Amino acid sequence: MTKIRMLRPLCLATLALSLAACAGSAMRSDPASMRGDDATMFSAQRTSLHRGDDDLLTAGLGLAGLQAMTPPTFADPERPLGAEARRRALWANWRGIADLAPGGGYGTLYGSLAAVPGREFHALATVPGASQPHRVLVQVPDGFDRTRRCIVVTASSGSRGIYGAIAVAGAWGLPKGCAVAYTDKGAGTDYFDADAGIGIAADGTPSADRAQAIFAPEGTGQGVAFKHAHSGDNPEADWGRHVRQAAEFALQALGEAYPDDAPFDFDSTRVIAVGISNGGGAVLRAAELEGDWLDAVVAGEPSIHVDAPGARALYDYTTEAALLMPCALLAVDNLPQPPLTAQVAPLWTARCASLRAAGLVEGTDPASQSQSALQTLRANGWTDGALRAGALSVGFDLWRAVAVTYASAYGRYSADAHPCGYRYSAQGADLARRAATATERAAWWSDGSGIPPGAGVGIVDPPMAGPDPVLPGLQCLRALAVGDDADARRVQTGIAETRAGLPRSGLPVVVVHGVDDGLIPMAFTSVPYVTTAQAAGREVRLWQVPHAQHFDGFLALPDYAARYVPLLPYVYAALDQVDAHLDGGPLPADAVVGSTPRGGAVLDGSHLAVPTPVAAPAR
Known part of the structure; x- marks a missing residue:
């Protein structure tokens, strides 16, 4: 060979x-080696x-x-x-x-x-x-x-x-x-x-x-x-x-x-x-x-x-995880540390209550609500091993970070037109948008991972309120995956463009x-x-x-x-x-x-x- x-x-x-x-x-001499428009x-x-x-x-x-x-x-x-x-x-x-x-x-x-x-x-x-x-x-x-x-x-x-x-x-x-x-x-x-x-x-x-x-x-x-x-x-x-x-x-x-x-x-x-x-x-x-x-x-x-x-598709299971996994992990034992379960349990418990109010899980207490979320994830193909390792993505807010970026990319939106109202900016201690400093900008290219938050750039969430302030934004992101309005169809069209063929x-x-x-x-x-x-x-x-x-x-x-x-x-x-x-x-x-x-x-x-x-x- x-x-x-x-x-x-x-x-x-x-x-x-x-x-x-x-x-x-x-290029190879045979013209079929590339598509004709790939000069x-x-x-x-x-x-x-x-x-x-x-x-x-x-x-x-x-x-x-x-x-x-x-x-x-x-x-x-x-x-x-x-x-x-x-x-x-x-x-x-x-x-x-x-x-x-x-x-x-x-x-x-x-x-x-x-x-x-x-x-x-x-x-x-x-x-x-x-x-x-x-x-x-x-x-x-x-x-x-x-x-x-x-x-x-x-x-x-x-x-x-x-x-x-x-x-x-x-x-x-x-x-x-x-x-x-x-x-x-x-x-x-x-x-x-x-x-x-x-x-x-x-x-x-x-x-x-x-x-x-x-x-x-x-x-x-x-x-x-x-x-x-x-x-x-x-x-x-x-x-x-x-x-x-x-x-x-x-x-x-x-x-x-x-x-x-x-x-x-x-x-x-x-x-x-x-x-x-x-x-x-x-x-x-x-x-x-x-x-x-x-x-x-x-x-x-x-x-x-x-x-x-x-x-x-990545966007499908990412938005599902962003919504349900914090609640579901309360019912999963032997989670790797960090995140430290004792520290995040109040936040995850609040998510369970929010999901119950939205009709996304069943149960009258956090234990039954977390079991309901867990059963949904398992039914949709998540294994216990993936769920345990997914605790890292929950703890570092990776699910939301990925979903915000990919919604924008798939829908081909400009920086000020995200359908769920998200933006990116340097942020103060109160998460309010502020101007970036020259020192922060100097390290962006070297330190950044390409998806904020990180390297001094954060996600500016839509207006937040209530005991689970990020939930409305996450519900909007999820609707782009499963909904049927103009923005959802726009994002779903972008997802379809990424489907792979055979080698x-x-x-x-x-x-x-x-x-x-x-x-x-x-x-x-x-x-x-x-x-x-x-x-x-x-x-x-x-x-x-x-x-x-x-x-x-x-x-x-x-x-x-x-x-x-x-x-x-x-x-x-x-x-x-x-x-x-x-x-x-x-x-x-x-x-x-x-x-x-x-x-x-x-x-x-x-x-x-x-x-x-x-x-x-x-x-």
Whole structure:
């Protein structure tokens, strides 16, 4: 299955030029390899060197620097340099995705934090029909293996910025001598402060020049806007094409880096896609694109929406959880801590009473009301493992945060037109809207996860009152999922645009998912996707990992570390095995992993029980 190199003329564009002049050289010769409207253009191209104490993988921070409890500082807190913003973004994204805590095994049992010198190539790319660009980035290590050309292409998890998959794709691909191509898939942390007229420039620093801002929406009156919610493009509908464009940019970057070895094309270069969460959904969407440009896919805990029995759209189960789960968790024992049950019980009890008043649960007391909410969630497919892990999303208000952003994105609403009245802004201690400070803006790009609240930006709720003040807004969000008015139909149309198809025939795909995932439950996503794909004869495999939930980064919390195993080791192992499969080995088999929680012990291989490769048949 090794690719045969096909020589053809390559247009070696300089970094100051658009790829439009040579887009054809970065595609296979067969016109079916892409849709006819997908001519790619890259703009705002720049390159930088990262060697010595500023490498590609950790910006020189290494394990000790990434484990630091406070982020790298800016010499001027209001005016960071681009290099400072990059280093801090790497710190934030590593900590948000990987378990780097002592005893967790990262860098010793699995994964790599070794310094990788090399170059970065940045650009903006725009899919046809979109009004806003997405960021693409290619890291080319100095040790790029020109005799065994490989690209690992990835998309950020959640709504993270361009470095949002560094711990997933970069940590696996860069030490192996592969180039790694990233996209923020139309989301990211290019916030825009409408009060001050300040956005984020290409290097991640604040800019008062709208022409230099990556995202500067028209018509935003006040507060903060960001691409995922307010681009007007419903970027999730194009996540597969975002991934494809990142891979195309990687071919261009390699031609720039090694002109004597050109051409770099899909015929002569191995391309493996990998992502987790939303990034996992994005690479599965890329898998369905026409042409044989992509060689293999590994999708971890993917947010994927298919038309199949048991499948549920993200917005559907998120708005359901936002309403019912706080009440239901009162009836679930052995919840992980935090959230501290004693502290949140009064709030959850108030939710039960609100639901009863709204006719959404039955019962005359909190115990019976919580049982009613729990029975509804179980009947709708929630497992007890997902509910326990979902306590984290309740405690950190993630359900509401996700629902507010996605309602805006699916409905293509501007920042001041959310159908439920939500806005985003810096907030005071009383949660009232206020102007952002220069110090807050300086860290938005580095510290933000792409969906507020966080990094000094909060959700401004519609008028709140009563013992459960957020309930009216949550009911409005839920009505957009199940209602039939104009706004509901608008949001539902956007959701339908994100429905996934089958992967390309013959493309090897491995899906890895934690059985106890409480944010993107496996029963709603990976299981129906894999079942449908396998029934259609596609080469798709599923690794189910008991005792794994959604957030490796939260394994730094002692109770989470004791009861859950990380998912990243299985993603890396799946990458190893599909890479070996492309060299002639067998395709990994379906597996239910025999993982074991480590309790208070140091994580070791016996806890993980990573699936071993199936032996190749005798020849």
